[in-house]
Amino acid sequence: MEHRKIVIIPTYNEKENIEKMIRKVRSLNGDFHILIVDDGSPDGTGDIVRRLQSEFHDSLFLIERTGKLGLGTAYIAGFRWCVGHAYDYIFEMDADFSHNPEDLQRLYNACALSGADMSIGSRYVKGIAVRDWPLSRILISYGASFYVRTILGMKVYDSTAGFVCYSRKVLETINLDKIHMKGYGFQIEMKYNAWKLGFRIKEVPIIFTDRKEGKSKMSGSIFGEAFRGVIALRFRKITTNPDTAQR
Numbered sequence: 001m002e003h004r005k006i007v008i009i010p011t012y013n014e015k016e017n018i019e020k021m022i023r024k025v026r027s028l029n030g031d032f033h034i035l036i037v038d039d040g041s042p043d044g045t046g047d048i049v050r051r052l053q054s055e056f057h058d059s060l061f062l063i064e065r066t067g068k069l070g071l072g073t074a075y076i077a078g079f080r081w082c083v084g085h086a087y088d089y090i091f092e093m094d095a096d097f098s099h100n101p102e103d104l105q106r107l108y109n110a111c112a113l114s115g116a117d118m119s120i121g122s123r124y125v126k127g128i129a130v131r132d133w134p135l136s137r138i139l140i141s142y143g144a145s146f147y148v149r150t151i152l153g154m155k156v157y158d159s160t161a162g163f164v165c166y167s168r169k170v171l172e173t174i175n176l177d178k179i180h181m182k183g184y185g186f187q188i189e190m191k192y193n194a195w196k197l198g199f200r201i202k203e204v205p206i207i208f209t210d211r212k213e214g215k216s217k218m219s220g221s222i223f224g225e226a227f228r229g230v231i232a233l234r235f236r237k238i239t240t241n242p243d244t245a246q247r
Helices: 018-027 045-053 071-084 101-112 135-152 168-173 185-196 220-234
Strands: 005-011 032-038 060-064 089-092 118-122 164-167 201-205
Touching: 005 018, 005 045, 005 071, 005 101, 018 032, 018 045, 018 101, 032 045, 032 071, 045 060, 060 071, 071 089, 071 168, 071 185, 089 101, 089 168, 101 118, 101 164, 101 201, 118 185, 135 220, 164 168, 164 185, 185 201, 185 220
Parallel strands: 005 032, 005 089, 032 060, 118 201
Antiparallel strands: 089 164, 118 164
8 A cells, every 4th residue: 555645844935945855855756745834935935836836736735824923833734734635644844954855765664664653853862963063052952852851751862853754643643732832842742742642653863964055943932932841741631632532
């Protein structure tokens, strides 16, 4: 049976990267479809995607939102769309080539062949595999994952990773209405929900490379939300999607 696979790529001002990324993903073996969720990029990212849709009319899709509404809400909009269109495996990936598209197949294999429900492209499961980041940023990122393991007890080495493969049943089971964090804390919250609900999580070692073009969306407020949100997660009851429970 051929699984239907789709990669969600959230964008905001990614005109330098988006066409190259779309062409790279579509060139891979495995027929990975693409859903771009664009937050009203003023640089014309959405225009580039619309132009490419005439070429990739059956495999490239676009959700356009008005304004910069946050990474977490972009992914949740994408998750709902992908589940509604009956994709079997749904991926998260950045537009800026910090995640190597060639690793999509490895994440897929960890789920489809090795039995995981969620696979994570992990920078830290085998030491530290990051290129072109200053030491300060590595320490913040690695320290954040150590903090999450300490507070939540979740045995995931790269809890803030944004390169992830979900089986559809994970996204159908998590109550997406109860996902609160909008920045990079969203990544922690999704993994924690999957873990608490008993899904099998596998970390796949990758090499993360800092973006070469475009501008990073990182900010101090994103880390602040994640720091506070992890403490709140520790005391929150994790519930399943009520619609799934009724099936």
